[in-house]
Every structure is written in C-alpha cells, then in structure tokens.
Amino acid sequence: MAKYDVAIAGAGPGGSYAAKTAAELGLKTVFFERSRKVGEKNASGCGLGQRWWRDFPEIMEKVEKLPSYRDIHSCIFKIVDEDDNLVTTISTTKTKKDAERIMYKGIPRAMSGTSIYRCDLDPLLADLACEAGAELRTSTLVTDVMKENGRVTGLVTDKGEKIEADIVIGADGAHSIVAIKSGIRKRWRKDQITLIPQIDFKCNEQRLDDVIGPAEWVWFGPFCGAYQVNFRDGFHLGLGQWLDIWALKPADMIKRVLKIPAFQAMCRAVDAEMREYQIHMLPWMEKPGKSYADGVMLIGDAGGFPCPLEGEGVWHACFTGKYAAETAAEAISNGDPTTRTLQKYEAKWRQPPLGLEYEYGKEFVALWKNSAFNPEFMKKMVQFLGELQWLNFPSPIFDWSDDHMSSFNDHLGHVLDLLPELSEFAEKYVIPMKRGISDTNREKIANMISGSISAKLPGFIPDWPVKSIVRKKLGLK
Ligand SMILES: Cc1cc2nc3c(=O)[nH]c(=O)nc-3n(C[C@H](O)[C@H](O)[C@H](O)COP(=O)(O)OP(=O)(O)OC[C@H]3O[C@@H](n4cnc5c(N)ncnc54)[C@H](O)[C@@H]3O)c2cc1C
Known part of the structure; x- marks a missing residue:
C-alpha cells in the first residue's frame, strides 16, 4: 500500500495550492484529480480580486502571462x-x-x-505543485476515506487503490466526498x-x-x-x-x-x-462549519469557505490550502496528526485576513438575500437609481415633457417617496453592521443625522438629547 505524508482529494485551486505548500515544506505529497486534465471544470467566473497582488503576487505575475488573461x-x-x-x-x-x-x-x-479561465489557472497551480515535488494523479476519483479507530488514515480511489497518509486534505469542492465520508459534516x-x-x-x-x-x-x-x-x-x-x-x-x-x-x-x-x-x-453561507477531524482537514469549497458577500472562493481556497499544508507539516513533525494539532488549522483561518471574511457573514448573507434576490426591493432600487441619475446634471435637460423645474420636482418627489422605504431596508440590514463601521465614520453619520433632525425642531429644544439618542443608536458614547 502506498504511504504518503499528505494525500489530497481534488486538484482545483485549493488542492493544488495545498500540494505546492506541502511539497515545499518537504512532505511526501500526492493529489488526485477526477478529470482527465486539471482545469477541465471551467466552473469559476473566474475573477481574481485585487488582494491577489497583496497575498499571492508571485502567482499573479504568472497569471498575467496566461492566454485567457484580461x-x-x-x-x-x-x-x-x-x-x-x-x-x-x-x-x-x-x-x-x-x-x-x-x-x-x-x-x-x-x-x-484579473479575469482568467480555470483551464489556464488550475494547470498553472498544479504545475507549481508538481515542480515543488508533489505527485499528481489525474483521471482518479476519490470514492472514500480509510479510517482506523475513528481517525482518517488515507484515501480510497475508484481504481480500488488504498492510499495511506498521515494527513488527508479534502479539496474536492462543493460535493466533497472527504467531508461526508470522514463524518465532519453531512450534505449542505x-x-x-x-x-x-x-x-x-x-x-x-x-x-x-x-x-x-x-x-x-x-x-x-x-x-x-x-x-x-x-x-x-x-x-x-x-x-x-x-x-x-x-x-x-x-x-x-x-x-x-x-x-x-x-x-x-x-x-x-x-x-x-x-x-x-x-x-x-x-x-x-455565513461562515464555514467544522473544518477538521482526526487526520483530516477540509479546505476551499469542501469546507464552505467562499466569502459571504459575493461567493468569491479561489483566494479562500488557496489560503485554506496553505494553512492546512502548514498545519500538516507541524502535525507530522511533532508526530501528532490528531485533532490536538489539527485544531490549529481552524485557529489559523479564523485570524485575519481570512477570518475577517466571516466576521459579518450573517449580515452580508442577509443583505444579499434581501436585496438582489428580492424582486420587490430591487424594483424600488432600480427606480431610485434611475431617478437619482436623472437629478444629476445634465440629465434634467433630457426630460422635455414639461418645463424643466416641474420635471425636476417630479423626480425629486419620487426619490423622496422612495427614501423612507429604502431607509427601512438600511435600518434592518445595514445598521446591524454598525460595529464594523469605523468610529470616525460613525461620528460623521451621527453628526449628520442629529444635525438634520435638530434643524427641523423648534428653537427652544436643545440639540443634546437628539445627539445623545442618535449616538446611542450608532453605538457611540
Ligand atoms: C459558476 C461559478 C463562478 C464562480 N466565480 C468565481 C470568481 O469569479 N472568483 C472567485 O474567486 N470564485 C468564484 N467562484 C467560486 C470558486 O470557483 C470556488 O470557491 C473555488 O473554485 C474553490 O476551489 P476548490 O479548490 O476548493 O474547489 P474546486 O474549484 O471545486 O475544485 C475541486 C477539484 O476537485 C476535483 N474533484 C472533486 N471531487 C473529486 C473526487 N472525489 N476525487 C478527485 N477529484 C475530485 C474537481 O474536479 C475539481 O478539479 C465561482 C464558483 C462558481 C460555481
């Protein structure tokens, strides 16, 4: 039976980055891909955000030279x-x-x-892993995990092979066999x-x-x-x-x-x-669930890591791949591949920059579900944006159906009618994120809101009670 330090199911961005990191750390690493060649699953959008230049610049320099790059x-x-x-x-x-x-x-x-096809990006990452010394097996489906006394000890493939490993990494995407067979989670x-x-x-x-x-x-x-x-x-x-x-x-x-x-x-x-x-x-989802058990860690989509605001997930897959490989190296060097060491993986990804993604997961998911996926809200939003655009010079010149000031007033009236409905939305879904808004910005918002309320009050009412109520609502002293 083949024996490895690390066996990885999946050669998407997460699996390849984990294989690259593990091999660079000197671990005997194998990674399996069910497709005939890496990158066959041209699934992802695939936009790579600006953070890639901060966190993976050496990859971006190579990505810039790939054929589908924009x-x-x-x-x-x-x-x-x-x-x-x-x-x-x-x-x-x-x-x-x-x-x-x-x-x-x-x-x-x-x-x-950057926009890049996965059929360019995935082979780039897999090649880097192989150059570092990892062994890639394509056309191989991982069908099960091996277990001993509840601990995951390897992978089983569709070819009937049993691959023994000190550490298994589940990088097998949204439908992860490793996640389910190892008992970390059920189906989503x-x-x-x-x-x-x-x-x-x-x-x-x-x-x-x-x-x-x-x-x-x-x-x-x-x-x-x-x-x-x-x-x-x-x-x-x-x-x-x-x-x-x-x-x-x-x-x-x-x-x-x-x-x-x-x-x-x-x-x-x-x-x-x-x-x-x-x-x-x-x-x-709002935040990933459990991501490890004895002998096994989940990364990328297998662990539910895509960001809760826009479903971006390649950056997250590479980061979790890196953290899982680093934790595997530590577990192997101290001879303890159990949850005692592997819990450090979760402690790592909960730290910034990755952990910050889930700090407002609940609010981001709610924001998204209640805006883009709520046609009634979106109808109002579209109307609001349209009217707002109209109020912007020189748009009023376009509406010649009446004298300009009447048209201007019509649109202004519509915007004002829509504002209470949109502010109800803001109160429900945006204000809950106030703990993430900087003190300076909250001060600015408090001054703006209390100033406009005070201006409408009779002169004999002092400003301070208004200020104090508004500040309290925004969590300011
Ligand atoms: C339509 C779409 C658009 C997206 N757009 C973007 C975007 O623009 N930017 C962005 O950052 N993210 C985007 N995402 C999210 C992003 O694609 C994923 O979060 C990211 O690919 C996760 O990487 P991964 O390596 O964890 O999993 P995957 O990319 O899913 O890779 C898993 C790999 O494992 C292989 N595999 C699966 N099961 C097995 C098995 N049992 N045995 C062997 N191999 C197996 C698969 O063939 C695949 O190659 C998008 C997702 C989708 C679905």
Missing part, C-alpha cells in the same frame, strides 16, 4: 428595470485610496483585478448552497477590447444579479440562487438576462457566440 480595472453595473429596459449604467473607478492600499513593485494595484442544507448556471461565450478579441475594455460587467435588476466576467477572447455570464429560494429558478433567471435588449446589443457588438453551458454548485 486585466480588470473597473466594474460596470448595467441596471435594468422589470421590463428589461436599460435604466442606467454605474461604474466603479479608481479611488484616491488606490495608491495607498496595495502597491506591488511600485505599481498601485488596489484597482487591478438548502440555505447553505447555491446553484449557478453559467454560459461561456466566445467573442472577437479586438471588439471585446473596444467595447468592454478592462472591466467586469454586472447585470442588475428585479429579476437578475448576473455577473459578466470578461476574458481575453470571451466572457462568462452567470448567476446563482440558494436552493431554499426557488420562487425564482436560476435557469429561468439567466434566460431572462439573455433576452435583455442591451445585453443582446452588446453580444452583437463583440460577435458573441455561446460556447459552453454549465451548472455548478457553490456553498454560500
């Missing part, structure tokens, strides 16, 4: 109404914080993300997992450069919150939905995006042709 500097939101009209376009842009936040080799990177509950249909479009590269440029797009409206991740010569359109919210089925929602006239016009402009249709599952 440099990303902004995110463009295409806001559509319930009749599929394009209401407005909102774009993020460079902020003055850009230069301060992430600098790499003298270049500000706080607004530089419906409110912990999303179903994401995604379409891959092939495009004319030059036209993509001209029409889209260095940007990701998002289609946002009462019936959609769809991402459009743009690569060198194509894009992914996808959206997801928790399994417990089936009033709107993801497949129906994505069909709806395909019918949006502005989406179709963009497709014509870039010569888009459908290339592949996929449906995948993605754990999306």
Whole structure:
C-alpha cells in the first residue's frame, strides 16, 4: 500500500495550492484529480480580486502571462428595470485610496483585478505543485476515506487503490466526498448552497477590447444579479440562487438576462457566440462549519469557505490550502496528526485576513438575500437609481415633457417617496453592521443625522438629547 505524508482529494485551486505548500515544506505529497486534465471544470467566473497582488503576487505575475488573461480595472453595473429596459449604467473607478492600499513593485494595484479561465489557472497551480515535488494523479476519483479507530488514515480511489497518509486534505469542492465520508459534516442544507448556471461565450478579441475594455460587467435588476466576467477572447455570464429560494429558478433567471435588449446589443457588438453551458454548485453561507477531524482537514469549497458577500472562493481556497499544508507539516513533525494539532488549522483561518471574511457573514448573507434576490426591493432600487441619475446634471435637460423645474420636482418627489422605504431596508440590514463601521465614520453619520433632525425642531429644544439618542443608536458614547 502506498504511504504518503499528505494525500489530497481534488486538484482545483485549493488542492493544488495545498500540494505546492506541502511539497515545499518537504512532505511526501500526492493529489488526485477526477478529470482527465486539471482545469477541465471551467466552473469559476473566474475573477481574481485585487488582494491577489497583496497575498499571492508571485502567482499573479504568472497569471498575467496566461492566454485567457484580461486585466480588470473597473466594474460596470448595467441596471435594468422589470421590463428589461436599460435604466442606467454605474461604474466603479479608481479611488484616491488606490495608491495607498496595495502597491506591488511600485505599481498601485488596489484597482487591478484579473479575469482568467480555470483551464489556464488550475494547470498553472498544479504545475507549481508538481515542480515543488508533489505527485499528481489525474483521471482518479476519490470514492472514500480509510479510517482506523475513528481517525482518517488515507484515501480510497475508484481504481480500488488504498492510499495511506498521515494527513488527508479534502479539496474536492462543493460535493466533497472527504467531508461526508470522514463524518465532519453531512450534505449542505438548502440555505447553505447555491446553484449557478453559467454560459461561456466566445467573442472577437479586438471588439471585446473596444467595447468592454478592462472591466467586469454586472447585470442588475428585479429579476437578475448576473455577473459578466470578461476574458481575453470571451466572457462568462452567470448567476446563482440558494436552493431554499426557488420562487425564482436560476435557469429561468439567466434566460431572462439573455433576452435583455442591451445585453443582446452588446453580444452583437463583440460577435458573441455561446460556447459552453454549465451548472455548478457553490456553498454560500455565513461562515464555514467544522473544518477538521482526526487526520483530516477540509479546505476551499469542501469546507464552505467562499466569502459571504459575493461567493468569491479561489483566494479562500488557496489560503485554506496553505494553512492546512502548514498545519500538516507541524502535525507530522511533532508526530501528532490528531485533532490536538489539527485544531490549529481552524485557529489559523479564523485570524485575519481570512477570518475577517466571516466576521459579518450573517449580515452580508442577509443583505444579499434581501436585496438582489428580492424582486420587490430591487424594483424600488432600480427606480431610485434611475431617478437619482436623472437629478444629476445634465440629465434634467433630457426630460422635455414639461418645463424643466416641474420635471425636476417630479423626480425629486419620487426619490423622496422612495427614501423612507429604502431607509427601512438600511435600518434592518445595514445598521446591524454598525460595529464594523469605523468610529470616525460613525461620528460623521451621527453628526449628520442629529444635525438634520435638530434643524427641523423648534428653537427652544436643545440639540443634546437628539445627539445623545442618535449616538446611542450608532453605538457611540
Ligand atoms: C459558476 C461559478 C463562478 C464562480 N466565480 C468565481 C470568481 O469569479 N472568483 C472567485 O474567486 N470564485 C468564484 N467562484 C467560486 C470558486 O470557483 C470556488 O470557491 C473555488 O473554485 C474553490 O476551489 P476548490 O479548490 O476548493 O474547489 P474546486 O474549484 O471545486 O475544485 C475541486 C477539484 O476537485 C476535483 N474533484 C472533486 N471531487 C473529486 C473526487 N472525489 N476525487 C478527485 N477529484 C475530485 C474537481 O474536479 C475539481 O478539479 C465561482 C464558483 C462558481 C460555481
């Protein structure tokens, strides 16, 4: 029977990064991939955020040279109404914080993300693991774990092989066999997992450069919150939905995006042709559950690590892969692969930067479920954004249906009507995050709110009681 220090199920980003780290630490490492070649599961969006330049710059330098790479500097939101009209376009842009936040080799990177196909990214990471000395076995499905006195002691493959290892790492994605067979968790509950249909479009590269440029797009409206991740010569359109919210089925929602006239016009402009249709599952929850047991650790999607705000998960998979491999090295060197040492893995990922992702998990999931997945709220939001845009100079000139000041007043009236409804939402879902808002910003909000309340009160009422109530609500002394 083959014997390894570490056996890893799965060669996605998490599994490969864990294999790379373990091999670099001198551990005899094997990792298994069910596909014929790594990266066959072209599942992910796949946008890599700016933090990659801070945390994995050596990988980003290689990613920049891969064939499907597109440099990303902004995110463009295409806001559509319930009749599929394009209401407005909102774009993020460079902020003055850009230069301060992430600098790499003298270049500000706080607004530089990346789009890369998984069929490029995954082989890059797996190759790095193999170069470090890990052994990769493709076309091999892990079907079970081996156990001795309750401790996980290896993996079983579909070829009937029994692979003995001091430490097993479950990097086998959302449907993790390792997680279930080792008894760490059962199948995800419906409110912990999303179903994401995604379409891959092939495009004319030059036209993509001209029409889209260095940007990701998002289609946002009462019936959609769809991402459009743009690569060198194509894009992914996808959206997801928790399994417990089936009033709107993801497949129906994505069909709806395909019918949006502005989406179709963009497709014509870039010569888009459908290339592949996929449906995948993605754990999306407030925070990960238990991530280890005797002899075994779960990383990436297998452990439920994607971020609770936007389901980003490749960064999380690589970080947990690194932490799990480091913990494995420690467990092997001190001869104790039991929970006594492996609990350090959980202690590690609970620390910043990864642990910070889940600090507001509950609030982020609630925010998302009650906005993008609530068509009634989104109808109001779309209307609000549209009206707000209109109030912005020079838009009033466009509405010539009445004299300008009457039109201006109509729109202002609508915005004011919508504000109480939106502030109800803010009170319910945004204020609960107040402990995360900095003291300086809370001071600013308190002064603004109490100032505007006091201004409406008769002169004989002093300011201080108002100030004190507002400050208390915001958790200030
Ligand atoms: C449609 C979609 C879009 C996404 N977009 C983004 C994005 O833009 N940016 C981002 O950061 N994240 C994105 N995510 C999330 C991200 O893809 C995952 O969080 C990330 O891929 C997790 O990495 P992983 O290595 O844990 O698992 P996976 O990427 O799922 O890799 C698991 C690997 O293990 C293999 N495997 C599975 N079971 C077995 C087995 N039993 N035996 C052997 N091999 C096995 C699989 O074939 C696969 O190669 C997206 C997810 C989806 C579904």
